[in-house]
Amino acid sequence: MRFMIIIKASQDSEAGKMPSQALLTAMGNYNEALLNAGILLAGEGLHPSSKGARVRFRGDTHTVIDGPFAETKELIAGFWLWQVKSKEEAVEWVKRCPNPMPGTEAEIEIRQVFEMEDFGEAFTPELREQEARVWAEAQAQGKKC
Template sequence: MRFMIIVKASADSEAGVMPSEELLTAMGNYNEVLVKAGIMLAGEGLHPSSKGVRVRFSGDKRSVIDGPFAETKELIAGYWLWQVKSKEEAIEWVKRCPNPMPGTEAEIEIRQVFEAEDFGAEFTPELREQEERLREQVKKH
């Protein structure tokens, strides 16, 4: 099972405050443990929402909204993508994570990633083949 582990933003991360050397070291060590355990597929920090945009869809119309975005607690500061056996295993790994926002309350959200078999009959053999082909192309880049 794949899970996206979402690190929620804080006022500091949204203000562009960079992590301390101590936190970078702790996170680097944690990431090393994840890699050695064979569960980490990807992981990155994100720039604050002030450097981002949102594209809003309304029927056929598209509008671009520049950041920053108001609800800090709903924003994302970073993520991991993990391959684990269960949600419970993902929870146990997250509990071992250094506090991503030292000195404050922080929140990490765990969300399961859809797999092809989750989509049922609507995910036709042709769509499955297309998906597999695209994944192979992505691996090459």
Template sequence: MRFMIIVKASPDSEAGVMPSEELMTAMGNYNEELAKAGILIDCDGLQPSSKGARVRFSGDKRTVIDGPFAETKELIAGYWLWQVKSKEEAIEWVKRCPNPMPGTEAEIEIRQVFEAEDFGAEFTPELREQEERVRAQAKKQ
């Protein structure tokens, strides 16, 4: 099972405050543990929403909205992508994580990634083949 582990933003992360050397060391050690355990697929921190944009869809119309975005609690500061056996295993790994926003309350969200079999009959053999081609092409880059 794959899970995306989402680190929620804080006022500091949205202000562009960089993590301390102490936090970077702790996170580096934690990421190394994840890699050694064979569960880490990918991870990264994200720039503040002031450097981002959103595209709103309304029928055929597309509207671009530049950041920053107001609701910090709804924003993402970083993520991990893990391969684990269960949600419970993901929870146990998250509980071992250093506080991503030291000195404040922080929140990490755990979301399971859809797998091909989750889509049922609508995910036809042709769509599966296309998905495999796209993933193979993406890995080459």
């Protein structure tokens, strides 16, 4: 099972405050533990929403909204993608994580990633083949996926 582990933003992360050397060291050690356990697939920190944008879809209309975005508690500061046996295993690993926002209350969300078989008959053999081809090409190009 794959899970996305979502690190919620804080006022500091949204202000562009960079993590301390101590936090970078703790997170580096944590990432190494995830890698050694064989569960780490990807993980990155994200720039503040002030450097981002949203695209809102209403029917065929697309509206671009530049950041920053007001609701910090709804924003994402970073993520990991893990391959684990269960949600419970993901929870146990998150409980070992250093506080990503030292000195503040932080929140990490755990969400299961859909697998091809989750889509049932709507995900036809042709669509499965296309999906496999796209991701194989992305990996061949050195893209993280």
